[in-house]
Amino acid sequence: MKGRIYMEPIYVTKPFLPPIDEYIGYLEKIWECGILTNNGPLHNEFEQKLCSDFGWKNVSLFTNGHLALEVALRVLDLKPGSEIITTPFTFVSTAASIVNQGFIPVFCDIGENCTIDTTQIESLITEKTSAILPVHVYGFPCDVDGIANIADRYNLKVLYDAAHAIGVRVNGRDISSYGDISMFSFHSTKLFHTIEGGALVYNDDKLKTHINLCKNFGISGSETIELVGLNAKMSEFQSAMGLLSLKYLDSIIERRKSIYERYMSNLFGVKGIKIFLADSNYISHNYSYVPVLFENGRDCVYDVLTKNNIFPRKYFYPAISNIDCYKKYLGSNTLDVTASTASQVLTLPIYPTLSLDNVDKICEIVKDAIR
Ligand SMILES: *Cc1c(COP(=O)(O)O)cnc(C)c1O
Numbered sequence: 001m002k003g004r005i006y007m008e009p010i011y012v013t014k015p016f017l018p019p020i021d022e023y024i025g026y027l028e029k030i031w032e033c034g035i036l037t038n039n040g041p042l043h044n045e046f047e048q049k050l051c052s053d054f055g056w057k058n059v060s061l062f063t064n065g066h067l068a069l070e071v072a073l074r075v076l077d078l079k080p081g082s083e084i085i086t087t088p089f090t091f092v093s094t095a096a097s098i099v100n101q102g103f104i105p106v107f108c109d110i111g112e113n114c115t116i117d118t119t120q121i122e123s124l125i126t127e128k129t130s131a132i133l134p135v136h137v138y139g140f141p142c143d144v145d146g147i148a149n150i151a152d153r154y155n156l157k158v159l160y161d162a163a164h165a166i167g168v169r170v171n172g173r174d175i176s177s178y179g180d181i182s183m184f185s186f187h188s189t190k191l192f193h194t195i196e197g198g199a200l201v202y203n204d205d206k207l208k209t210h211i212n213l214c215k216n217f218g219i220s221g222s223e224t225i226e227l228v229g230l231n232a233k234m235s236e237f238q239s240a241m242g243l244l245s246l247k248y249l250d251s252i253i254e255r256r257k258s259i260y261e262r263y264m265s266n267l268f269g270v271k272g273i274k275i276f277l278a279d280s281n282y283i284s285h286n287y288s289y290v291p292v293l294f295e296n297g298r299d300c301v302y303d304v305l306t307k308n309n310i311f312p313r314k315y316f317y318p319a320i321s322n323i324d325c326y327k328k329y330l331g332s333n334t335l336d337v338t339a340s341t342a343s344q345v346l347t348l349p350i351y352p353t354l355s356l357d358n359v360d361k362i363c364e365i366v367k368d369a370i371r
Pocket residue numbers: 064065066067090091093094135161163164185186187196197198
């Protein structure tokens with residue numbers, strides 16, 4: 001059968017929704033107690049549960065991941081206007097947080113697994129550099145040991161954009177145990193969500209007061225304001241969704257794993273296609289995205305899929321260094337791997353209710369398209 005073979009469109013993702021009765025159960029608690037936001041009981045329960053489930057020492061919850069990143073940049077005590085080395089192969093939020101906070105992004109090329117190429121960081125360090133902001137893109141861990149080594153030698157702070165990396169473990173440790181602060185996004189399109197939301201995770205207890213002041217206007221008492229803050233608090237409704245997402249997280253990851261493996265068995269080793277090995281001896285993955293690189297004809301594959309009512313995304317195209325309002329930060333350094341990856345990548349659909357049959361169909365269409 002030619003033409004549209006699906007009645008229902010298949011998007012790159014579909015937000016997780018818990019059984020509605022369970023959410024209503026939380027709504028009843030909110031109604032009973034009358035607290036909707038500002039460190040309510042569900043917010044506090046969610047923080048504690050996150051710490052115990054992931055072994056986090058400190059967490060601060062936010063109304064979205066982006067504001068969490070901006071607050072992290074404020075509390076790291078970086079020299080105003082200094083340079084921050086980052087990756088151009090990410091969602092625009094990463095670079096936007098740097099510019100919005102008055103810093104200068106310095107783009108470093110990416111390596112094999114689409115994360116920042118550690119071997120190129122040192123050549124970008126100047127006397128103005130204050131921090132490194134790498135991204136565990138697609139949940140693939142950065143070279144965390146290499147980055148720690150450089151940061152130690154040059155006395156730089158490390159803020160990880162771990163928006164995609166909830167639940168990922170490296171060397172048996174939660175991924176947020178690396179770097180000074182890690183930011184997780186809990187946006188609906190992420191595998192673990194609170195509708196909109198995000199978190200900062202950090203080991204240094206001394207950061208807690210500053211972070212929490214920043215997200216609530218700098219208010220420390222009914223008549224005292226300590227600093228010029230912003231409003232980035234997580235509400236009780238978001239926290240309720242978070243508690244339910246947490247309850248189902250293991251089964252969500254389990255299901256995504258079988259989908260990812262199905263893509264692997266269909267596409268691994270196919271000429272002209274690169275699909276990434278997610279797990280290894282020292283990485284346990286969360287299968288948050290299925291990025292696939294097409295040596296040739298990425299746009300053609302995209303068009304054929306969308307004609308079949310399947311909607312992958314070109315995450316992350318264009319690279320940030322190619323977006324007009326960020327181009328001026330691109331120095332003389334070359335970003336060859338970034339350029340080729342951005343022009344070759346498609347992220348294919350993955351979400352718990354996607355059937356393995358549909359994965360097979362998507363792969364058939366993909367293979368047909370490149371033949
Ligand atoms: C989603 C995302 C963010 C921002 O998170 P929001 O919760 O949507 O504000 C930041 N960085 C990356 C890489 C992301 O994918």
